[in-house]
Amino acid sequence: MALITPAKSHPEVIIHAVAARDKTRATAFSRKHGIPVVKNSYDEILDDPAIDAVYIPLPNGLHFEWTLKALSKGKHVLLEKPSTNNAEEADILFHHRLLFPSTTGKKTPVLMEAFHPRFTPAWRQFMAVLDPPSISHVVARAMIPSFFIPRDDDIRFDYSLGGGSLLDVGTYTVVALRDAFGTEPTKCIEARLTPMAPPRERCDHTFHAKLRFPNGGVGEVDGSLRAPNTRLSLPTITVTHKPVAAPEEQEAGAGEEVTRTRRVVFHNFMFSPHYHRIDVEDKFEVTKKGEEGTSTVVREFTRTESKKAYTFREVASWPSDQPPGEPHWSTYRYMLEQFVNRIKGREGSGIFISHEDSVAQARALDMIYGKSGLGLRPTCEKLSEFV
């Protein structure tokens, strides 16, 4: 879903090989998906000079090690989110010398964290209706019902592999806050993570946290991998702004001032190409200054609008010389487009998850785990080998 289907409609991508720890599994997978080559190991993929790029969908705790192994073999890497287990790993990975232009003329590999929802037209449309400096509150919510990941022995609940709901579905909610505020959180002011039962008690299945942002605003994340199966809900971001002057409003008469308070709700921010809706509600207050500096509210009115964008053609700010996408494209297809653009040196053509962004995201997640008492996710034991 994340690579094989998107590759079918990308003229420049060929899925050449697959590997698993157990070759029979890889063979079965290759037959199902028509992949021509099955390797004996992950290393064999990295050693194949015919392969330009690898997709790494391993458990979180293995991302750091295998990404550095791939980069050292000159492979471009599309790395599943979260990029690493914690900020210590992210700092080393994204600032690694392998990612800087070499003096020997060898190509510099592209590394990108696979934050697929951020590549969509709807995400752009959402960002276009926000005014980050005046945002006072954001809440991002993602409740995954238990039936989706029913087993307690899933990698998501294995601490040694970077388990925990915050590092899993929580990554989407944290990235939503960071994108909405357009800055990085300065402090975690509250973190309530609900642990699994022993022996998995170092992994949370549900999270609630509050982060402070530089403009004084607060971002909240709320989510679970054990949400009730009977109360399904779409992942949602709700953004509330502070009142701001709206002098452009035609409604104001002489001596009147208008303020606007905007609230934006983005329904289904994680998988917007399937369905989404962006509700923009503007509440206006018209005040008139009296004598002695008093001001009285003389009128109030509300304007609401719902927006959507399934291709970039529908996003007003999208430059016309850039690829619009197709209505059937998934989040992953939009992402693959930009990953390939980078590899091909078409940097000017759009969205990319920068290395600094991935490090900042890891820091924000660490803030919450640090505050929660559950502690950061473990650093790769072989870290020193890669420094």
Ligand SMILES: NC(=O)C1=CN([C@@H]2O[C@H](COP(=O)(O)OP(=O)(O)OC[C@H]3O[C@@H](n4cnc5c(N)ncnc54)[C@H](OP(=O)(O)O)[C@@H]3O)[C@@H](O)[C@H]2O)C=CC1
């Ligand atoms: N972008 C998205 O929408 C999604 C992203 N993800 C991300 O993808 C990554 C993998 O998640 P998911 O596919 O659900 O996980 P799975 O458990 O389904 O797959 C992980 C794979 O990693 C391999 N692996 C290697 N070493 C180990 C190990 N020690 N223990 C377990 N597996 C190992 C296994 O492959 P093998 O045995 O075949 O070698 C296994 O198939 C995570 O980072 C997750 O956050 C997950 C789901 C959706």
Ligand SMILES: O=C1OC[C@@H](O)[C@H](O)[C@H]1O
């Ligand atoms: O897309 C997703 O939704 C469910 C999660 O468990 C998964 O890891 C994530 O990427």
